[in-house]
């Protein structure tokens with residue numbers, strides 16, 4: 001988060017956005033190269049599925065390209081991109097809920113996630129560690145409301161600043177801080193409730 | 205007030221507040237954090253756990269399989285520009301269709317011609333009535349009745365006025381007497 005080169009990157013991003021707004025495909029591809037890994041990870045954190053993360057990321061950039069003419073402040077491109085991504089995740093879960101209601105989701109979720117982790121970490125021990133990590137993260141996140149979870153993930157997993165979060169979440173600064181504050185209090189309480197001998201969270 | 209903050213350790217809520225936004229803490233608490241190793245360590249430990257969580261998440265996430273590339277759609281303008289051009293084209297065609305063919309649903313409301321027709325018929329009827337009031341005889345008889353008959357209506361009226369001026373009527377004189 002404390003990147004001394006952020007301002008220079010912002011300037012470059014703003015230039016690329018302006019070029020892309022004028023129909024420069026190469027400029028847009030350069031923007032995608034810069035932000036795709038972050039958006040992809042964001043999607044993976046929320047879906048825990050590589051395939052879904054790929055599809056959603058593709059969709060985010062296509063939408064970004066279609067709507068790039070609407071950006072009035074090119075410097076806000078990154079947070080604007082995260083806003084599209086946050087909305088796509090919401091749509092994704094809405095569809096998942098509908099599918100599960102009508103019984104279209106036939107894939108065993110746990111088995112599916114396990115196979116995903118094999119792709120990420122082929123080594124058995126590492127795979128177990130990662131699985132343990134994600135299980136613990138899920139255990140913490142399920143105590144939070146949707147907004148609190150989104151605020152927590154954007155801040156500590158996606159590493160957005162509070163300012164960027166206001167754009168990404170479409171909320172004012174005070175609301176964003178309140179969600180974050182509540183999320184942190186719950187996370188802290190949850191960590192205190194289940195103290196490990198070797199303190200898992202200290203060791204990572 | 206700041207001195208009071210400097211004298212005590214941070215509460216749990218104040219720790220959370222410090223993580224959300226360190227600058228939002230009162231100056232006294234910030235000063236306490238600088239001077240108190242216990243509070244500083246507690247804060248650093250929680251911050252480190254959160255940072256570790258983010259780090260672990262990043263390292264355990266895969267990378268995208270391939271870089272994003274726009275679908276090959278040829279035109280130089282971006283999609284949003286081409287879409288607006290398409291929308292303008294369609295609008296122009298619809299407008300042209302309306303102007304050239306004037307579809308039934310677009311022209312004046314259905315009741316309008318009927319109203320116009322009724323007004324014309326009414327006008328004709330009233331003219332006929334006026335004609336009958338002025339002259340009840342059918343046209344064929346009118347020719348006979350008015351044959352060689354000069355119209356005195358105006359001259360009769362004018363003559364009566366002159367006559368009345370020269371020889372006032374008796375009634376008018378009586379009225380004067382009475383008054």
Ligand SMILES: [Zn+2]
Pocket residue numbers: 212213214236240241242243244
């Ligand atoms: Zn202290």
